[in-house]
Amino acid sequence: xxxxxxxxxxxxxxxxxxxxxxxxxxxxxxxxxxxxxxxxxxxxxxxxxxxxxxxxxxxxxxxxxxxxxxxxxxxxxxxxxxxxxxxxxxxxxxxxxxxxxxxxxxxxxxxxxxxxxxxxxxxxxxxxxxxxxxxxxxxxxxxxxxxxxxxxxxxxxxxxxxxxxxxxxxxx
Amino acid sequence: xxxxxxxxxxxxxxxxxxxxxxxxxxxxxxxxxxxxxxxxxxxxxxxxxxxxxxxxxxxxxxxxxxxxxxxxxxxxxxxxxxxxxxxxxxxxxxxxxxxxxxxxxxxxxxxxxxxxxxxxxxxxxxxxxxxxxxxxxxxxxxxxxxxxxxxxxxxxxxxxxxxxxxxxxxxxxxxxxxxxxxxxxxxxxxxxxxxxxxxxxxxxxxxxxxxxxxxxxxxxxxxxxxxxxxxxxxxxxxxxxxxxxxxxxxxxxxxxxxxxxxxxxxxxxxxxxxxxxxxxxxxxxxxxxxxxxxxxxxxxxxxxxxxxxxxxxxxxxxxxxxxxxxxxxxxxxxxxxxxxxxxxxxxxxxxxxxxxxxxxxxxxxxxxxxxxxxxxxxxxxxxxxxxxxxxxxx
Numbered sequence: 001x002x003x004x005x006x007x008x009x010x011x012x013x014x015x016x017x018x019x020x021x022x023x024x025x026x027x028x029x030x031x032x033x034x035x036x037x038x039x040x041x042x043x044x045x046x047x048x049x050x051x052x053x054x055x056x057x058x059x060x061x062x063x064x065x066x067x068x069x070x071x072x073x074x075x076x077x078x079x080x081x082x083x084x085x086x087x088x089x090x091x092x093x094x095x096x097x098x099x100x101x102x103x104x105x106x107x108x109x110x111x112x113x114x115x116x117x118x119x120x121x122x123x124x125x126x127x128x129x130x131x132x133x134x135x136x137x138x139x140x141x142x143x144x145x146x147x148x149x150x151x152x153x154x155x156x157x158x159x160x161x162x163x164x165x166x167x168x169x170x171x172x
Numbered sequence: 173x174x175x176x177x178x179x180x181x182x183x184x185x186x187x188x189x190x191x192x193x194x195x196x197x198x199x200x201x202x203x204x205x206x207x208x209x210x211x212x213x214x215x216x217x218x219x220x221x222x223x224x225x226x227x228x229x230x231x232x233x234x235x236x237x238x239x240x241x242x243x244x245x246x247x248x249x250x251x252x253x254x255x256x257x258x259x260x261x262x263x264x265x266x267x268x269x270x271x272x273x274x275x276x277x278x279x280x281x282x283x284x285x286x287x288x289x290x291x292x293x294x295x296x297x298x299x300x301x302x303x304x305x306x307x308x309x310x311x312x313x314x315x316x317x318x319x320x321x322x323x324x325x326x327x328x329x330x331x332x333x334x335x336x337x338x339x340x341x342x343x344x345x346x347x348x349x350x351x352x353x354x355x356x357x358x359x360x361x362x363x364x365x366x367x368x369x370x371x372x373x374x375x376x377x378x379x380x381x382x383x384x385x386x387x388x389x390x391x392x393x394x395x396x397x398x399x400x401x402x403x404x405x406x407x408x409x410x411x412x413x414x415x416x417x418x419x420x421x422x423x424x425x426x427x428x429x430x431x432x433x434x435x436x437x438x439x440x441x442x443x444x445x446x447x448x449x450x451x452x453x454x455x456x457x458x459x460x461x462x463x464x465x466x467x468x469x470x471x472x473x474x475x476x477x478x479x480x481x482x483x484x485x486x487x488x489x490x491x492x493x494x495x496x497x498x499x500x501x502x503x504x505x506x507x508x509x510x511x512x513x514x515x516x517x518x519x520x521x522x523x524x525x526x527x528x529x530x531x532x533x534x535x536x537x538x539x540x541x542x543x544x545x546x547x548x549x550x551x552x553x554x555x556x557x558x559x560x561x562x563x564x565x566x
Contacts, residue, residue, distance in 0.1 A: 011263065013424070015325065015423075017327060017332075019425045019428060022429040026401065030397045032343055033400075034393030036346075
């Protein structure tokens with residue numbers, strides 16, 4: 001300040017020519033830089049920040065989708081596991097069922113076989129009995145023939161003979 | 173927040189600087205007064221012109237060599253004319269001194285109001301103030317009329333030249349950067365683009381958007397232009413030789429024009445609320461409203477006026493301090509008669525000048541930032557939408 005006062009007021013007196021040139025130069029500079037530099041730069045900066053925002057949002061979305069996918073996968077795996085357990089259980093049950101049925105069948109078969117065998121035995125027995133009966137019948141007839149062929153004199157002879165024959169028969 | 177921090181920092185800085193710069197300034201003042209008194213008495217004498225030839229446009233080093241020659245102008249004091257040298261360096265000039273006796277002549281475009289005639293010629297016609305041309309002469313590097321008639325100097329002066337240079341540099345830089353944005357669309361910034369992007373983004377986001385709000389896009393080209401224009405001019409001013417050394421942003425005409433642009437940006441874009449707040453402040457007793465209207469109306473002009481003075485004073489102040497410190501060498505050296513004194517002066521001046529240059533480098537950025545920030549703040553106040561009346565609690 002001391003310097004300014006002591007020297008002259010030239011320093012704080014705006015020069016008209018310089019005002020003119022400064023105005024002109026600044027206006028041109030403002031126009032040129034604004035039009036050809038700061039506007040495109042501003043647009044580029046805005047676009048870039050928008051694209052960065054976009055990219056971030058998309059990454060977030062992708063991450064969400066990924067976690068969704070992972071959850072899905074997990075669910076599917078769990079379901080598959082359950083399915084497996086179920087299938088195994090069913091298979092086991094079926095096996096047991098089959099075995100049980102087989103056993104049953106076998107038992108039934110055996111029972112049937114036994115029954116059949118018994119029937120056969122019964123049949124054979126019956127046949128044998130019939131045979132025996134037939135044989136007895138025949139023998140009786142034969143005996144009767146024989147008896148009839150002998151002249152039985154006395155009743156005692158008669159009785160003796162019958163007893164004898166019965167004895168024979170019994171021996172058979 | 174940031175602003176108050178900066179204010180605090182600047183005030184601390186100012187006090188610190190003022191304390192150790194005070195001594196040389198006081199020393200210089202006495203001799204300076206002496207000389208200037210004489211200078212005003214005989215503004216057109218021959219010795220004055222002779223002095224011009226020796227003194228104008230010299231770099232600091234060149235002054236050292238020329239001071240012997242100067243001394244015969246002021247035989248009674250025989251001292252180094254600190255004030256004259258400093259004032260000369262702060263002022264505009266019609267030729268651009270490069271080195272020694274070599275100066276780049278600049279075109280003089282002069283309009284004599286009294287005679288109503290235009291003159292266009294190169295300042296080399298003056299032969300560094302030795303000759304007059306078409307009724308003009310070169311005094312302290314500036315064109316004057318010989319007969320004292322009224323004229324306007326539309327010359328491409330040192331400051332105009334530097335502004336053109338700054339504009340050229342800015343255009344080259346930013347066209348290339350804009351090209352890089354087009355060429356590398358969507359990619360990460362690289363090189364010059366990567367260097368300037370933080371500054372551009374800072375002005376866009378933290379200055380324009382933070383202070384103006386949603387309408388910031390409209391004002392960013394202006395704010396960016398102002399910021400980089402002031403910054404480049406500040407930085408060019410710190411270069412002590414051609415093509416720098418011009419005190420552009422420390423010239424009141426330049427800061428005046430810049431603040432007028434900010435004034436126009438504020439008031440042409442001011443909305444209804446802005447004018448209402450100036451002329452009929454809501455939420456005040458009716459008796460106070462006219463008083464406040466007067467104050468607010470003055471405020472319309474003081475805001476840009478403060479911008480003008482702040483930039484001018486800060487940059488000029490920085491130049492004065494550096495030049496004063498350099499002058500120490502010649503004061504202590506007693507115009508080359510005391511070698512030991514000169515050595516002492518160098519020992520003191522060189523570290524201080526180095527320190528000051530680093531501070532000035534910071535100030536170059538700081539002042540560009542403050543001008544832009546306050547412009548954005550004032551524009552923001554003018555375009556702000558008021559939703560609630562309780563917001564007027566000031």
